[in-house]
Amino acid sequence: MSFIAKNIKHLRHLKKLSQEGLAEELGVTRSRIGSYEESRSSPTIELLLKLSDYFKIPIDIILRNDLTKAKDVSFIELNNQRVLFPITVDNDNENLIEVVPVKASAGYLSGYDDPEYIEQLQKIKLPFLPTGKHRAFPIKGDSMLPMKDGAFVVGRFIENRNDIKSGKTYILVTLNDGMVYKRVNNDIAIDGTLTLISDNKTYNAYKVPINEVLELWEFTCSINTQEYSEEELKISSIINMFSGLGVELKALEKTMR
CATH class of the missing domain: 2.10.109.10 (Umud Fragment, subunit A)
Known part of the structure; x- marks a missing residue:
């Protein structure tokens, strides 16, 4: 299962960017970002590489993991790349x-x-x-x-x-x-x-x-x-x-x- 649509939207929000702002950063149109976030189309390999380079997160992490539960502090940098590092919580929102x-x-x-x-x-x-x-x-x-x-x-x-x-x-x-x-x-x-x-x-x-x-x-x-x-x-x-x-x-x- 790919989480790419909601991950792009969530990562964009973490950066406090509009769809137009992210589109400018990646060198694409705003409509393309909108279509990815709404699952109307899938990013090309070229676009996935740009997303990975911009957010400094490996492509397989973006594709395979639900990043929407992670805040900005839930990532760490390893070899100039950021990987998911969530603080796990229980049903009462207490740390595990x-x-x-x-x-x-x-x-x-x-x-x-x-x-x-x-x-x-x-x-x-x-x-x-x-x-x-x-x-x-x-x-x-x-x-x-x-x-x-x-x-x-x-x-x-x-x-x-x-x-x-x-x-x-x-x-x-x-x-x-x-x-x-x-x-x-x-x-x-x-x-x-x-x-x-x-x-x-x-x-x-x-x-x-x-x-x-x-x-x-x-x-x-x-x-x-x-x-x-x-x-x-x-x-x-x-x-x-x-x-x-x-x-x-x-x-x-x-x-x-």
Whole structure:
């Protein structure tokens, strides 16, 4: 099923353009835009290419997806193209969180920008979350103690890389390392990278070029699937104390330069 007619009309409204205004932008007549929006005719391949270039949205997204539920903020840019990135809501218009299951986490790298893949993910509602687009990711391994293997981290999508705060934890979808959860130092202004740090100090920190970061989600809350033992809680308190101290010392070092 093609959604082209109502998508052209909706995208035009997002741009606050009249039919005549869009026609001028695309180099066609107003009547042609009207005929497409009213489904009296179908756009040619040439016109689809112009629409894709103008709105910076892939042709298959325009043809196969209903974009009328998306506001302007429901799109993100990837490689100079915009893809559908809706905030999912329930019948009460409350935000829903897509949950990336453990078994599907390996495939997230190839499906993160596919609306059909995202639409198939299970969804939960956490009404106490702040505004924004959230998604839940599974944690593997012990690099971010006290976060246990099997826990889920709920992150808020970060669109502007200038909003990355050193010392905060993020879920990152990277080109070469897949999906990782790390504490981040923002070194973009210095060398164009992010330094990824494990709270478990047996793991070494490493750098990732910012142009290899496909998605970035700032920690909002975690969902533990296992109970902590008393000993684990003691260890986690010690780890958090030293982790926080390290961040404070680095901030102090920068101010003294």
